[in-house]
Amino acid sequence: MSEQPGTATADVIVLGAGMAGLVAATRLAEAGLRVVTVAKGYGSLRLAPATIDILGYGPEPVDSPAQALAGFAAAHPEHPYALISQVMLADSVQWLKEHVGTYAYVGDPSTNMLLPTAIGVPRPSAVVPETMAGGDVRRLGPVLIAGFGVLKDFHAALAAENLQAAAYALEARPVLLDAPVGGQADVGALALARRFEDAAFRGAVAAELRAAVRGEEAIGLPAVLGVDQARSVWTELQQAVGRPVFEIPTAVPTSVPGMRLDRELAGRLRRAGGRLVLGAEATGPELRNGRLAGVRIRSAPRVTTRACRWVVLATGGLASGGIEVDVSGAVSERALGLPVHAPGPGETRFGPSYFGDHPMETAGLRVDGSLRPVGPDGEPVYPNVYAAGAVIGGARPWREKSGDGISLSTGYLAAEAILKEAG
Amino acid sequence: MEEGRNQSVRLGGVAATTPAAISQPSVARPPSPAGSADGRLECEVLVIGGGSTGVGVARDAAMRGFSTVLVERGDLATGTTGRFHGLLHSGGRYAVKDPQAARECIAENVVLRRIAADCIEDTGGLFVTTPIDDPQYADRFIAGCRDTGVPAEEIPVAEALRREPRLNPRITRAFVVPDATVDAWKTVWTCARSATEHGARILPYHEVIAVTRDGDQVTGIIARGPDGEQVQIRAQVTVSASGAWAGRIAAMADCRVQVLPGKGIMMASSHRLVQSVVNRCEMPADGDILVPIRTVSVIGTTDTPVEDPDHWAITQAEIDQMLEAGENLVPGFTAARMLRVWGGVRPLFQDHAPAETRDVTRAHAVLDHRARDGVGGFLTITGGKFCTFRLMAQDAVDAAAEVLGSTRPCRTADEPLPDSQERRFYQLGSRLAERERTLTDEQLICECELVRRGRLEEEMARRSAPSLDDLRRAVRLGMGPCQGGFCMFRATGILHQVKHLSAAEASRALLAFLEERWKGVYPLLHGDQLRQARLDDWIFQGVLDVEHLPLTAPTRQPESAAGTATGPPT
Numbered sequence: 001m002s003e004q005p006g007t008a009t010a011d012v013i014v015l016g017a018g019m020a021g022l023v024a025a026t027r028l029a030e031a032g033l034r035v036v037t038v039a040k041g042y043g044s045l046r047l048a049p050a051t052i053d054i055l056g057y058g059p060e061p062v063d064s065p066a067q068a069l070a071g072f073a074a075a076h077p078e079h080p081y082a083l084i085s086q087v088m089l090a091d092s093v094q095w096l097k098e099h100v101g102t103y104a105y106v107g108d109p110s111t112n113m114l115l116p117t118a119i120g121v122p123r124p125s126a127v128v129p130e131t132m133a134g135g136d137v138r139r140l141g142p143v144l145i146a147g148f149g150v151l152k153d154f155h156a157a158l159a160a161e162n163l164q165a166a167a168y169a170l171e172a173r174p175v176l177l178d179a180p181v182g183g184q185a186d187v188g189a190l191a192l193a194r195r196f197e198d199a200a201f202r203g204a205v206a207a208e209l210r211a212a213v214r215g216e217e218a219i220g221l222p223a224v225l226g227v228d229q230a231r232s233v234w235t236e237l238q239q240a241v242g243r244p245v246f247e248i249p250t251a252v253p254t255s256v257p258g259m260r261l262d263r264e265l266a267g268r269l270r271r272a273g274g275r276l277v278l279g280a281e282a283t284g285p286e287l288r289n290g291r292l293a294g295v296r297i298r299s300a301p302r303v304t305t306r307a308c309r310w311v312v313l314a315t316g317g318l319a320s321g322g323i324e325v326d327v328s329g330a331v332s333e334r335a336l337g338l339p340v341h342a343p344g345p346g347e348t349r350f351g352p353s354y355f356g357d358h359p360m361e362t363a364g365l366r367v368d369g370s371l372r373p374v375g376p377d378g379e380p381v382y383p384n385v386y387a388a389g390a391v392i393g394g395a396r397p398w399r400e401k402s403g404d405g406i407s408l409s410t411g412y413l414a415a416e417a418i419l420k421e422a423g
Numbered sequence: 424m425e426e427g428r429n430q431s432v433r434l435g436g437v438a439a440t441t442p443a444a445i446s447q448p449s450v451a452r453p454p455s456p457a458g459s460a461d462g463r464l465e466c467e468v469l470v471i472g473g474g475s476t477g478v479g480v481a482r483d484a485a486m487r488g489f490s491t492v493l494v495e496r497g498d499l500a501t502g503t504t505g506r507f508h509g510l511l512h513s514g515g516r517y518a519v520k521d522p523q524a525a526r527e528c529i530a531e532n533v534v535l536r537r538i539a540a541d542c543i544e545d546t547g548g549l550f551v552t553t554p555i556d557d558p559q560y561a562d563r564f565i566a567g568c569r570d571t572g573v574p575a576e577e578i579p580v581a582e583a584l585r586r587e588p589r590l591n592p593r594i595t596r597a598f599v600v601p602d603a604t605v606d607a608w609k610t611v612w613t614c615a616r617s618a619t620e621h622g623a624r625i626l627p628y629h630e631v632i633a634v635t636r637d638g639d640q641v642t643g644i645i646a647r648g649p650d651g652e653q654v655q656i657r658a659q660v661t662v663s664a665s666g667a668w669a670g671r672i673a674a675m676a677d678c679r680v681q682v683l684p685g686k687g688i689m690m691a692s693s694h695r696l697v698q699s700v701v702n703r704c705e706m707p708a709d710g711d712i713l714v715p716i717r718t719v720s721v722i723g724t725t726d727t728p729v730e731d732p733d734h735w736a737i738t739q740a741e742i743d744q745m746l747e748a749g750e751n752l753v754p755g756f757t758a759a760r761m762l763r764v765w766g767g768v769r770p771l772f773q774d775h776a777p778a779e780t781r782d783v784t785r786a787h788a789v790l791d792h793r794a795r796d797g798v799g800g801f802l803t804i805t806g807g808k809f810c811t812f813r814l815m816a817q818d819a820v821d822a823a824a825e826v827l828g829s830t831r832p833c834r835t836a837d838e839p840l841p842d843s844q845e846r847r848f849y850q851l852g853s854r855l856a857e858r859e860r861t862l863t864d865e866q867l868i869c870e871c872e873l874v875r876r877g878r879l880e881e882e883m884a885r886r887s888a889p890s891l892d893d894l895r896r897a898v899r900l901g902m903g904p905c906q907g908g909f910c911m912f913r914a915t916g917i918l919h920q921v922k923h924l925s926a927a928e929a930s931r932a933l934l935a936f937l938e939e940r941w942k943g944v945y946p947l948l949h950g951d952q953l954r955q956a957r958l959d960d961w962i963f964q965g966v967l968d969v970e971h972l973p974l975t976a977p978t979r980q981p982e983s984a985a986g987t988a989t990g991p992p993t
Contacts, residue, residue, distance in 0.1 A: 155916025398965030
């Protein structure tokens with residue numbers, strides 16, 4: 001496999017464009033390294049509610065992720081958080097807040113907020129978009145949950161009733177809005193979010209809300225308040241209604257807040273000089289003297305080898321396809337063929353109860369203290385390959401409410417390790 | 424059930440389905456089962472079991488003018504009926520091994536095409552000799568078909584491969600037969616609707632807890648209703664159509680029926696790998712058929728005797744066996760997305776236990792317990808298979824009529840089911856065509872199976888039990904590749920609204936669905952379907968956090984028959 005003419009050598013190839021990949025790539029690019037990010041498609045950020053969940057359940061409810069971190073790591077030595085210090089976590093959160101300028105994040109790892117989900121469960125999350133923070137049930141008074149008849153992915157009555165049952169001090173009541181969508185019955189979250197960027201549409205919704213809201217109620221709406229102009233849409237809507245408004249993430253992809261965060265981070269990466277190549281897929285390592293000298297990358301029918309000094313592997317776990325299980329039960333890491341820690345053939349992969357224990361859930365790479373994937377002997381497979389995000393095994397991100405915190409902090413740490421080596 | 428117009432009402436503590444409109448009754452209205460406010464019912468014919476046979480018996484009896492009540496412990500068609508591959512046999516499968524079953528199959532194949540067209544897709548079928556099959560069998564097959572009246576025509580291998588390009592190119596012979604596929608749930612629900620329109624009372628979620636007797640005469644049953652209430656039903660004839668569970672019901676009347684439950688497992692792929700039914704041209708064997716039904720293909724099946732029809736498991740070896748069988752029929756089969764695995768237990772009637780369940784005849788038997796056990800007013804219909812359910816019902820009701828001293832003739836072979844009056848076969852693209860008509864006017868709740876909101880709400884309104892799994896069977900909600908990942912939260916919100924449930928009840932329905940789905944999904948999670956399952960987990964556990972739903976409000980949770988089996992459901 002020869003190098004294509006005109007393909008410049010990169011300092012770092014980042015594989016994957018989710019939270020972990022974008023954070024690592026942006027940080028490295030801002031430090032002046034030549035970074036190419038290669039991803040099969042948009043990262044999983046576009047599916048995510050875009051809250052930075054650090055640790056919500058361990059499995060007992062966690063009030064302060066920062067304080068709980070050390071104890072959680074001690075109890076779960078194979079969890080990626082065993083490698084993340086409280087300082088590193090705080091630094092990574094600070095970095096993120098500074099890098100998402102037009103769509104501000106509030107909160108910090110010292111305290112979990114409890115934000116309502118679309119089904120009305122107060123869900124722990126530490127660092128959240130400012131448009132959602134008002135939903136924190138720890139501080140919420142009476143609330144009006146407003147849904148749209150045309151939006152099938154949000155059910156205000158169900159959310160309000162569950163919310164009231166879950167946080168019984170609260171009064172929550174639903175209203176169904178009749179937004180002017182031109183007679184269409186089925187309008188998705190993203191389409192609705194684009195409508196909100198139109199002032200006339202916003203005005204009509206504000207008028208409906210003014211008529212529906214009572215007294216001191218805050219207003220919870222599905223997270224569809226604009227895509228690129230979320231902050232101004234949210235601010236103007238609050239002014240027009242005269243009550244605090246907060247967003248509640250919708251359940252089913254595409255996630256509008258996830259799209260906002262994805263655009264922000266990808267924009268930052270490009271502005272820092274990083275390249276982002278979508279629609280390409282790593283098919284294996286290019287080795288030279290036991291060291292990874294480059295990555296073979298397939299784009300459409302063509303495979304090229306791109307040379308690099310370091311790789312950040314951030315292709316995600318089972319959900320994103322970074323880790324694969326074939327029909328025989330064999331587990332593999334897709335991009336570089338690294339050894340995966342997972343149940344072996346004949347071992348239990350999944351248990352019979354949905355909320356039970358499923359050994360395969362924690363399948364992924366094992367890494368050393370600087371996030372280099374290691375083999376069965378505990379030694380790094382390559383000295384210059386780092387892993388970040390869900391490709392690292394040991395976590396149950398959705399049960400723990402830890403996924404974004406793991407991706408953010410390991411993405412940040414992988415960049416840190418490379419920057420140290422680069423001098 | 425697809426386009427029904429019934430509505431559920433509550434009547435004296437008994438959930439009953441009554442027709443909103445009677446569609447051209449062709450006989451005088453039979454006497455309705457008499458009900459009283461204290462949970463008692465009286466009828467002429469009482470049917471135990473809401474599978475295809477039981478519902479068939481209820482329809483037949485009601486059409487003959489008998490006042491009829493049917494009880495089923497779970498939802499209709501959740502036992503064996505809802506757990507098969509959906510093949511409407513031509514009879515070819517049994518042409519050599521079981522000629523009597525073959526004759527019955529082809530006769531009923533013709534009848535069902537006439538009366539239940541809307542439930543049937545006329546896919547046609549092939550018998551092909553694959554590399555692992557005995558090449559001598561093909562000649563015995565064609566002779567057997569000739570002897571039993573099953574139309575079978577040999578076609579060149581090239582022609583078979585042209586029709587089914589994914590078929591193993593190493594097949595050596597191919598025969599065309601009139602196999603078809605049939606939607607068992609839809610058939611049962613339309614039969615139930617028809618029975619109701621003829622005056623029958625259909626009571627799902629009513630479990631028999633006792634068979635009552637007066638001396639040597641069975642007088643009816645006591646059932647436990649959905650709210651735990653007891654319902655006494657008195658009947659002149661009680662017909663047990665409880666399939667693999669027939670021995671258990673008979674024992675309640677101190678009668679003896681030996682039914683050998685034979686477990687068969689099946690697996691569905693995410694799309695149709697073939698467009699016609701493909702059978703191995705071989706003696707009936709494990710993994711000998713691939714059935715294109717609705718949007719999926721189903722590989723089946725196995726045959727293993729089990730002790731208890733409610734408690735059995737699916738093993739990894741059985742799954743591997745089905746994958747291998749699929750690969751033999753359609754090379755590359757194991758690379759397809761596998762949605763789900765499930766099993767059903769066949770009711771194989773046998774008075775003397777044989778060594779292998781495959782050696783038991785697929786033909787059915789009507790047992791009059793007066794002759795067998797000295798107990799009158801009690802019949803058992805068991806054995807048989809889905810394809811012959813109507814014939815089984817006819818035989819059972821003939822026997823019941825004899826007990827009642829009546830000679831009213833059976834009319835079920837000629838009168839089409841509701842929705843099948845026009846005798847047009849179901850076509851795969853029909854939902855898409857309907858969707859295109861309502862594109863901007865109505866919400867699409869399940870993208871995989873193209874379920875409209877209006878259709879879903881109508882079905883919810885009709886049912887008394889707030890079960891999302893029942894809705895899945897009724898309208899195929901969540902049956903597709905995402906297995907409910909996208910639609911079930913929506914359905915929960917709609918159910919909460921339409922059924923005026925408490926949020927806790929709606930939440931329990933969602934959690935029950937997730938548990939039920941998991942049973943069929945987890946044994947074969949791998950490849951892209953595992954990715955899908957993890958995305959679904961992300962939605963339910965990560966984004967919605969359903970694990971921490973408040974469930975404090977009181978609720979009533981019907982326990983379905985499917986829910987009590989340890990094996991994965993369909």
